[in-house]
Amino acid sequence: MVTVQSVSPQRVVQHVSKVLLGKDQQIRLAVACLLARGHLLIEDLPGMGKTTLAEALARCLGLEFKRVHFTSDLLPADLTGIGVLDTASGNFSFQPGPLFSQVLLADEINRASPRTQSALLEAMASGRVSVDGTSHELPSPFFVIATQNGLDQTGTAPLPESQLDRFLMRLTLGFPEREAELALLSGQAMRPDQLPALLTAADLLALQQQAAAQHAEPSLLAYVLDLVQLSRQDxxxxxxxxxxxxxxxxxxxxxxxxxxxxxxxxxxxxxxVLPSVCEHRMDNGEPIATNGVGACASGSWSHRLLAGVDGLR
Known part of the structure; x- marks a missing residue:
C-alpha cells in the first residue's frame, strides 16, 4: 500500500495549478523532478511563468526561495558567498551566498561565464561548495530551477554537456490555452504569496525517500535498459x-x-517522463519549441526511442 502522508504530493500540484493556470502536466513534471531529488531546466520565452512556478513550488513546499539573474559579469563568489574579515577578532567568517537556499532560481543561466556555471555545477552535483579551500554543505533539500533563453539571443552560449546532464529534466511551459489565458486576464490566478505552506522540509525529505523506494519489477528495469541501449546504437x-x-x-x-x-x-x-528526462541528453541541448513540456512529438528522439522498444510487458 502507498504510505499515507499528511499532505500528498498531488495536493501540491493542485495548489500550484491555482497560480500557473492550465499547466498541470508541467507542474506534475516539476514536482516529480523534485521528488526524485533532481534539478530542472526550463527553456522558454520571457513572461511564460518560469519564476511564478519556482516561487509557487517553494511556497507550497515550505522551502526558502532565492532568485539569481545570471549575467556575463556574475562571479562564482556572487553565488557561493565570501569570507568576511571580523576586524575585532582578526578572523574570517563565511558569509553564505544565494546558493545556500533550498530552492534556487538560476535565471538565464546560459548568459553566465563558464567559471560561474562551474560553481553552480559543483553545487548541483555534490550538494556542497568550496570557498577559500573550505567545503560548505548546502541545505537539504536543495533544488535548482534554471531557465535559459534561445541561443539566437545576444549574449547567450550553450551549456556544456556536463552541466546539461546534471539537470534531471528539461521542459518548456509553452503558451497557455485560450481558456486559461482568459482566466488569467480576468484575475482568477492566485499569487504565489497567497499559497499555504503545505509541507515542511522534513516532509519533503520523507516523500523523496518514499519515491526512491517505489517498487520496480525486473521487467521494468529491463524496459528502461532497453530504451537506453537503443540510443547507443550507431x-x-x-x-x-x-x-x-x-x-x-x-x-x-x-x-x-x-x-x-x-x-x-x-x-x-x-x-x-522520458521526453523531459532524455531529450536534452540526446540532442545536446538543442532548443525545443515553446509549445509545452517538450512533448514527445513525432520525429523527436524520444518518440523514436519509445516507438523502438515494446512497452507492453
Missing part, C-alpha cells in the same frame, strides 16, 4: 544515453508513480 543517430541517464529515468519514473498514487512503477510512468 544507427539511432542521437547522443547515447549514459548509465547516469538510465538512473535518472528510473528515479523520475518512480517519482511519477508516486504522483499517480501507486507504490510500484509501470511502463506508462517511464513513458510519461
Amino acid at each position: 544507427s539511432f543517430g542521437a547522443s547515447p544515453l549514459s548509465p547516469r541517464a538510465a538512473q535518472s529515468l528510473l528515479a523520475a519514473a518512480r517519482a511519477w508513480s508516486l504522483l499517480e498514487g501507486r507504490d510500484f512503477v509501470i511502463p506508462a510512468d517511464v513513458q510519461a
Whole structure:
C-alpha cells in the first residue's frame, strides 16, 4: 500500500495549478523532478511563468526561495558567498551566498561565464561548495530551477554537456490555452504569496525517500535498459544515453508513480517522463519549441526511442 502522508504530493500540484493556470502536466513534471531529488531546466520565452512556478513550488513546499539573474559579469563568489574579515577578532567568517537556499532560481543561466556555471555545477552535483579551500554543505533539500533563453539571443552560449546532464529534466511551459489565458486576464490566478505552506522540509525529505523506494519489477528495469541501449546504437543517430541517464529515468519514473498514487512503477510512468528526462541528453541541448513540456512529438528522439522498444510487458 502507498504510505499515507499528511499532505500528498498531488495536493501540491493542485495548489500550484491555482497560480500557473492550465499547466498541470508541467507542474506534475516539476514536482516529480523534485521528488526524485533532481534539478530542472526550463527553456522558454520571457513572461511564460518560469519564476511564478519556482516561487509557487517553494511556497507550497515550505522551502526558502532565492532568485539569481545570471549575467556575463556574475562571479562564482556572487553565488557561493565570501569570507568576511571580523576586524575585532582578526578572523574570517563565511558569509553564505544565494546558493545556500533550498530552492534556487538560476535565471538565464546560459548568459553566465563558464567559471560561474562551474560553481553552480559543483553545487548541483555534490550538494556542497568550496570557498577559500573550505567545503560548505548546502541545505537539504536543495533544488535548482534554471531557465535559459534561445541561443539566437545576444549574449547567450550553450551549456556544456556536463552541466546539461546534471539537470534531471528539461521542459518548456509553452503558451497557455485560450481558456486559461482568459482566466488569467480576468484575475482568477492566485499569487504565489497567497499559497499555504503545505509541507515542511522534513516532509519533503520523507516523500523523496518514499519515491526512491517505489517498487520496480525486473521487467521494468529491463524496459528502461532497453530504451537506453537503443540510443547507443550507431544507427539511432542521437547522443547515447549514459548509465547516469538510465538512473535518472528510473528515479523520475518512480517519482511519477508516486504522483499517480501507486507504490510500484509501470511502463506508462517511464513513458510519461522520458521526453523531459532524455531529450536534452540526446540532442545536446538543442532548443525545443515553446509549445509545452517538450512533448514527445513525432520525429523527436524520444518518440523514436519509445516507438523502438515494446512497452507492453
